Amino acid sequence: MIVRDLPVGRINLDTGAFQVLNEVEFACKSSGDCCRMNEIPVTEGEIEAIQEHGWELDQFLVSLSPVVIPGKTDGARIKSYILKKKPFSRECVFLDEHNRCKIHEYKPFACRMYPFSYEVIDKNQIEIRVHVQSVCRNVQAGMTKNGNSMQIMKGIFSLLKDKFLSE
Numbered sequence: 319m320i321v322r323d324l325p326v327g328r329i330n331l332d333t334g335a336f337q338v339l340n341e342v343e344f345a346c347k348s349s350g351d352c353c354r355m356n357e358i359p360v361t362e363g364e365i366e367a368i369q370e371h372g373w374e375l376d377q378f379l380v381s382l383s384p385v386v387i388p389g390k391t392d393g394a395r396i397k398s399y400i401l402k403k404k405p406f407s408r409e410c411v412f413l414d415e416h417n418r419c420k421i422h423e424y425k426p427f428a429c430r431m432y433p434f435s436y437e438v439i440d441k442n443q444i445e446i447r448v449h450v451q452s453v454c455r456n457v458q459a460g461m462t463k464n465g466n467s468m469q470i471m472k473g474i475f476s477l478l479k480d481k482f483l484s485e
């Protein structure tokens with residue numbers, strides 16, 4: 319059986335309780351791989367935030383036609399747009415020559431979560447997963463002795479709280 323997503327843990331959004339399901343080890347080393355290899359979805363709210371910092375739509379969106387992606391809650395669908403790549407390259411337009419993000423302070427939620435994703439299990443429970451075949455070289459899953467799943471989930475918890483409180 320091919321395991322695509324490994325559950326890292328669960329978070330109770332009401333109580334802030336964490337449960338580690340699998341130990342993984344991750345620290346971003348700014349390789350920029352994720353900014354080259356992935357199609358990055360942005361929501362309308364995120365687009366407005368980027369525009370507020372002086373960027374024009376034609377500088378950073380592939381198209382003004384949205385794509386619809388499955389949401390994380392019951393049957394929801396999210397209207398999204400895709401970030402542009404640099405000409406003749408697979409790099410996101412916001413990646414600079416030092417592998418830094420030019421819009422780090424207001425970058426899309428998908429970039430903040432990567433290489434993790436979440437699934438809403440029930441009203442308050444959220445499961446955090448990592449794609450074990452992701453392009454990120456800095457994820458060790460399964461056999462790691464230096465796991466930091468708990469620390470990862472604490473970071474994701476504050477990210478998700480901001481997201482859910484702002485929706």
Ligand code: SF4
Nearest residue numbers: 353410412413419429
């Ligand atoms: S917005 Fe920033 S973090 Fe996201 S893919 Fe582009 S360069 Fe990378």
